[in-house]
Amino acid sequence: MTMLSTPGAGDAPLLDIRGLTVSFAADGGGEGIAVNDVSLELQRGRILGLVGESGSGKSVTGLSIMGLIEKPGRIAQGQILFNGIDLARLSDAQMKSYRGKRIAMIFQDPMMTLNPVLRIGTQMVEAVLAHDKVPLAEARARATEALGQVGIPHPEERLDSYPHEFSGGMRQRVSIAIALLHRPDLIIADEPTTALDVTIQAQILSEVQQLTERFGTALIWVTHDLSIVCGLADEIAVMYGGRIVEYGPVADVIRHPRHRYTNGLLHSVPSSNRRGARLFQIPGTAPSIFDMPEGCAFRPRCTAADEACRQVPHMVDEGCRQHSCFHPVAAEDMR
Amino acid sequence: MSAMRTETSPGAMEQGDIVARIDGGSKAFGQTRDLVGRLFERAGLMEPPGSVRAVDGVSLEIRKGEVLGLVGESGCGKSTLGRMIAGITPLSQGSLYWHGRDVARLAGREKLALKLKMQMIFQNPFASLDPRMTIESIVAEAPRAHGLIARSGAGEADYVGRYLDYAGLPSYLRNRYPHELSGGQRQRVGIARALAVQPDLLVCDESVAALDVSIQAQIINLFMDLRHELGLTYLFISHDLGLVEHISDRVAIMYLGRVVEEARVDDIFTRPRHPYTQALLSEIPRLEPVKRRFTALKGELPSPLSPPKGCAFNPRCPKATDRCRADIPRLLQGDEGHSVACHYA
Numbered sequence: 001m002t003m004l005s006t007p008g009a010g011d012a013p014l015l016d017i018r019g020l021t022v023s024f025a026a027d028g029g030g031e032g033i034a035v036n037d038v039s040l041e042l043q044r045g046r047i048l049g050l051v052g053e054s055g056s057g058k059s060v061t062g063l064s065i066m067g068l069i070e071k072p073g074r075i076a077q078g079q080i081l082f083n084g085i086d087l088a089r090l091s092d093a094q095m096k097s098y099r100g101k102r103i104a105m106i107f108q109d110p111m112m113t114l115n116p117v118l119r120i121g122t123q124m125v126e127a128v129l130a131h132d133k134v135p136l137a138e139a140r141a142r143a144t145e146a147l148g149q150v151g152i153p154h155p156e157e158r159l160d161s162y163p164h165e166f167s168g169g170m171r172q173r174v175s176i177a178i179a180l181l182h183r184p185d186l187i188i189a190d191e192p193t194t195a196l197d198v199t200i201q202a203q204i205l206s207e208v209q210q211l212t213e214r215f216g217t218a219l220i221w222v223t224h225d226l227s228i229v230c231g232l233a234d235e236i237a238v239m240y241g242g243r244i245v246e247y248g249p250v251a252d253v254i255r256h257p258r259h260r261y262t263n264g265l266l267h268s269v270p271s272s273n274r275r276g277a278r279l280f281q282i283p284g285t286a287p288s289i290f291d292m293p294e295g296c297a298f299r300p301r302c303t304a305a306d307e308a309c310r311q312v313p314h315m316v317d318e319g320c321r322q323h324s325c326f327h328p329v330a331a332e333d334m335r
Numbered sequence: 336m337s338a339m340r341t342e343t344s345p346g347a348m349e350q351g352d353i354v355a356r357i358d359g360g361s362k363a364f365g366q367t368r369d370l371v372g373r374l375f376e377r378a379g380l381m382e383p384p385g386s387v388r389a390v391d392g393v394s395l396e397i398r399k400g401e402v403l404g405l406v407g408e409s410g411c412g413k414s415t416l417g418r419m420i421a422g423i424t425p426l427s428q429g430s431l432y433w434h435g436r437d438v439a440r441l442a443g444r445e446k447l448a449l450k451l452k453m454q455m456i457f458q459n460p461f462a463s464l465d466p467r468m469t470i471e472s473i474v475a476e477a478p479r480a481h482g483l484i485a486r487s488g489a490g491e492a493d494y495v496g497r498y499l500d501y502a503g504l505p506s507y508l509r510n511r512y513p514h515e516l517s518g519g520q521r522q523r524v525g526i527a528r529a530l531a532v533q534p535d536l537l538v539c540d541e542s543v544a545a546l547d548v549s550i551q552a553q554i555i556n557l558f559m560d561l562r563h564e565l566g567l568t569y570l571f572i573s574h575d576l577g578l579v580e581h582i583s584d585r586v587a588i589m590y591l592g593r594v595v596e597e598a599r600v601d602d603i604f605t606r607p608r609h610p611y612t613q614a615l616l617s618e619i620p621r622l623e624p625v626k627r628r629f630t631a632l633k634g635e636l637p638s639p640l641s642p643p644k645g646c647a648f649n650p651r652c653p654k655a656t657d658r659c660r661a662d663i664p665r666l667l668q669g670d671e672g673h674s675v676a677c678h679y680a
Contacts, residue, residue, distance in 0.1 A: 053547035167635055168409075197408035197574060199632045202618040206629035224548060227620035231627035251624035268552035270581035271622055275600070278556050279581070282549040285517050
């Protein structure tokens with residue numbers, strides 16, 4: 001795969017999610033909406049930061065694209081168009097030809113990807129052969145190459161190691177190498193550096209950055225950490241209560257957040273506060289999907305909320321960016 | 336003022352001003368042998384078991400009313416050091432002083448009373464709360480055991496209510512169980528429980544790491560409020576430099592069991608002198624919407640089972656020389672209590 005030029009505006013997006021709604025059945029009957037009417041677009045070679053706190057629906061969105069929503073969850077509505085094909089309507093067997101081949105996922109815990117009782121090499125060869133019928137030696141060569149690409153020293157020897165013989169950072173590299181085996185068009189990374197140290201996190205970010213550039217891979221980086229997305233992503237989508245509340249180019253969203261939630265989140269980070277001063281804080285806690293407030297989900301925690309917010313806010317289009325707030329943060333210094 | 340300190344504290348510093356002090360403290364973890372193993376070892380048929388120095392000759396003091404931030408990567412020994420200072424993990428070597436008293440020489444009631452003044456708040460609030468106890472009984476258990484409230488239970492409700500209130504928990508939660516609470520609320524229970532024994536020092540070990548950003552801000556604010564309301568002292572252990580910068584007065588940076596740099600917070604963040612501190616600071620993700628090149632510090636924390644010779648940081652250090660591969664640098668004090676352990680700082 002060669003490096004792709006910057007996509008023009010006319011190009012069809014690689015991924016086009018339209019009105020995706022995912023619901024989960026509750027034990028005692030009833031349903032919770034984990035992802036509510038989410039629409040996203042992603043061009044080849046671009047990086048989207050999908051940001052939200054726990055329960056915001058960011059991970060479920062990622063899992064939906066991978067076709068990994070299991071009972072009691074289901075995709076209730078919407079389309080997940082990948083190169084024009086609606087993944088939401090594919091059968092399990094059809095989805096298998098995409099999963100791991102065209103779309104790959106990296107999880108927070110690399111042991112979600114790795115089998116603890118098999119050598120790394122065995123698992124990687126298996127992953128190659130799952131989609132490509134190639135001789136064993138070639139599969140092994142590809143595995144070695146992939147390990148080398150993510151910065152694992154002596155990849156040839158390390159193929160014979162078991163997952164427990166690697167450190168946490170190295171294990172995460174292995175799972176990234178597995179994701180890269182088939183040079184997928186899209187990688188979904190769900191908090192892959194959250195459990196890692198800052199220096200290891202920087203190493204992984206640097207490698208992911210280089211690899212996506214080199215192969216023109218599109219990347220969705222799911223995280224709760226705005227500051228990671230800042231240095232990495234092109235666009236950012238902020239989720240709250242299952243919905244995207246703000247969506248746009250990173251610079252716009254970070255410099256001039258429009259939604260009250262994004263604004264609060266940005267201001268509660270220590271570095272945006274004077275040292276030693278009380279941090280800006282959003283009161284209250286995020287709602288449960290089984291107990292969503294009516295109207296705007298952020299209403300009970302929002303200082304600007306009023307009667308209007310009892311209606312579900314619609315996405316307001318502002319050129320290259322969108323938000324869904326009835327009382328957006330003042331736009332006077334916005335261009 | 337200093338980390339490497341001599342026997343007598345300089346100047347007018349009263350012993351009472353120092354809540355906790357550790358002097359050359361080390362902690363080694365080793366395999367324990369059974370009787371047969373010990374006999375074999377005695378007979379020279381087995382090698383003595385290897386041990387890991389999780390903390391190696393650390394000297395630190397925590398002054399009344401301050402927040403000392405303790406930073407390092409996983410495996411550097413920061414949690415072990417925290418537990419040593421809180422009196423949970425005994426020292427293998429060195430001395431620990433609480434309020435100027437040598438803990439090794441304390442016994443009985445006196446030791447218990449002082450130990451109670453050093454409380455710890457853990458990372459995972461769910462793992463540190465008994466799932467079968469109500470919030471009220473969790474918070475009341477220790478004060479009752481230590482006679483801070485009557486064993487009969489009289490006045491317990493008021494007492495618990497006061498500390499739930501300090502921790503920002505509504506009192507209707509007192510009859511709930513931990514699983515009924517959110518992560519932030521559980522952490523508040525951990526805080527209420529620690530406060531309920533009226534501590535002087537709170538050792539917070541990654542206490543907000545597991546919480547969402549908006550909840551993190553609430554808990555950090557709570558810590559800062561309590562510091563002023565109750566005159567608390569903190570040892571704030573974290574891998575999150577942004578948080579540590581915000582909340583701390585002084586910061587100590589640990590690498591592989593040793594403190595490599597210690598200074599006032601603005602000194603550390605504006606003039607880091609140890610190459611490791613410099614690397615850490617350059618890698619903090621920042622809220623600047625500019626695409627960055629993440630320039631990585633190579634390598635990983637070495638295993639404490641086989642630490643590198645000389646300076647533990649030398650395999651990853653861009654400035655390492657032969658001297659760094661041979662001699663362990665000592666933590667030396669510079670201007671304004673800025674100590675650093677590097678041959679070339």
